[in-house]
Amino acid sequence: MIEVVGFTKRYGEFTAVDDLSFSIGKGETFGFIGPNGAGKSTTIRFLATLLRPTTGEGRVAGHSVTGDPMAVRRVIGFMPDDFGVYDGMKVWEFLDFFAVAYEIPRTARKKIIGEVLELLDLAHKRDDYVNGLSKGMKQRLCLAKTLVHDPPVLILDEPASGLDPRARLEMKALLNELRRMGKTILVSSHILSELADFCTSIGVIERGRLLAAGSIRDIQKQLRAHRVLKVQLLDGEAGRAAEILRDDPSIRLVETFDHTVTAEFEGVDEDMARLLERLIGAGLPVHSFAEEPLSLEEVFMMITKGIVS
Numbered sequence: 001m002i003e004v005v006g007f008t009k010r011y012g013e014f015t016a017v018d019d020l021s022f023s024i025g026k027g028e029t030f031g032f033i034g035p036n037g038a039g040k041s042t043t044i045r046f047l048a049t050l051l052r053p054t055t056g057e058g059r060v061a062g063h064s065v066t067g068d069p070m071a072v073r074r075v076i077g078f079m080p081d082d083f084g085v086y087d088g089m090k091v092w093e094f095l096d097f098f099a100v101a102y103e104i105p106r107t108a109r110k111k112i113i114g115e116v117l118e119l120l121d122l123a124h125k126r127d128d129y130v131n132g133l134s135k136g137m138k139q140r141l142c143l144a145k146t147l148v149h150d151p152p153v154l155i156l157d158e159p160a161s162g163l164d165p166r167a168r169l170e171m172k173a174l175l176n177e178l179r180r181m182g183k184t185i186l187v188s189s190h191i192l193s194e195l196a197d198f199c200t201s202i203g204v205i206e207r208g209r210l211l212a213a214g215s216i217r218d219i220q221k222q223l224r225a226h227r228v229l230k231v232q233l234l235d236g237e238a239g240r241a242a243e244i245l246r247d248d249p250s251i252r253l254v255e256t257f258d259h260t261v262t263a264e265f266e267g268v269d270e271d272m273a274r275l276l277e278r279l280i281g282a283g284l285p286v287h288s289f290a291e292e293p294l295s296l297e298e299v300f301m302m303i304t305k306g307i308v309s
């Protein structure tokens with residue numbers, strides 16, 4: 001549904017985005033991750049047909065971003081990172097304004113606006129003035145306006161930025177709902193935990209370059225050499241377990257804390273089974289023995305440190 005090929009954007013001598021390529025399949029939720037200034041908004045504005053590339057091409061639902069921007073605009077819902085709302089406009093008028101811009105016939109508009117307000121839990125605010133809404137509600141309203149023309153693709157630039165924890169959770173639930181509705185979503189953030197739960201794939205961008213892209217599982221697979229093993233024992237036996245682990249060629253770093261031993265593991269699954277056997281065989285009261293899944297934060301740190309590419 002989204003394809004970016006060799007996108008580069010230069011401002012004078014400065015290269016904001018350098019030869020970026022990635023693609024996003026139908027129904028995927030793609031998390032576009034990178035620190036401030038990495039080039040996320042530049043890429044997003046290009047895909048939203050608001051910024052001309054220095055070089056490169058993009059396609060959304062088969063339409064060329066530079067060749068047929070009007071067709072692209074019809075199939076995307078775009079939420080910018082920084083949006084304004086008009087003074088003296090009511091919630092329903094704001095949505096009606098965008099519905100008119102998308103040439104939705106008058107007869108259909110009322111129904112669509114009602115449905116979108118319902119979906120975004122804003123129905124009770126229908127006749128309130130937009131500038132009197134809380135930040136979280138304004139953010140939801142901006143998401144609502146991206147949906148009035150029922151686009152198959154949503155391009156959302158930091159939709160949860162500046163929200164309090166509760167509003168962030170609500171935004172997350174909404175994005176999950178939109179994914180269930182079959183939308184293809186590109187969502188950017190510099191807060192990883194925000195994306196970890198619901199993205200099917202990610203792209204990591206830093207200083208204008210894409211460091212990794214693909215499904216979270218594939219990226220985690222590349223990191224298999226850096227697996228972490230966590231063993232919990234009953235009272236006072238962590239030291240003895242640590243000794244046994246240290247002695248094994250599949251283990252690198254070992255740390256103990258309280259009743260827990262954490263070890264960096266470099267072997268294969270069979271080595272892990274053998275380790276458990278050794279611990280039990282030595283009579284140690286193993287309470288739990290498991291591989292620690294890598295969090296998205298850890299994956300990101302490894303990628304940006306150049307450990308994987």
Ligand SMILES: Nc1ncnc2c1ncn2[C@@H]1O[C@H](COP(=O)(O)OP(=O)(O)OP(=O)(O)O)[C@@H](O)[C@H]1O
Binds near residue numbers: 011014037039081
């Ligand atoms: N119009 C412009 N002229 C010059 N430099 C620009 C312009 N727009 C963006 N940049 C620079 O390009 C780089 C990428 O900016 P961009 O806004 O895409 O980053 P970002 O990843 O979206 O960051 P943030 O999370 O802070 O929004 C930054 O160094 C920025 O200062």
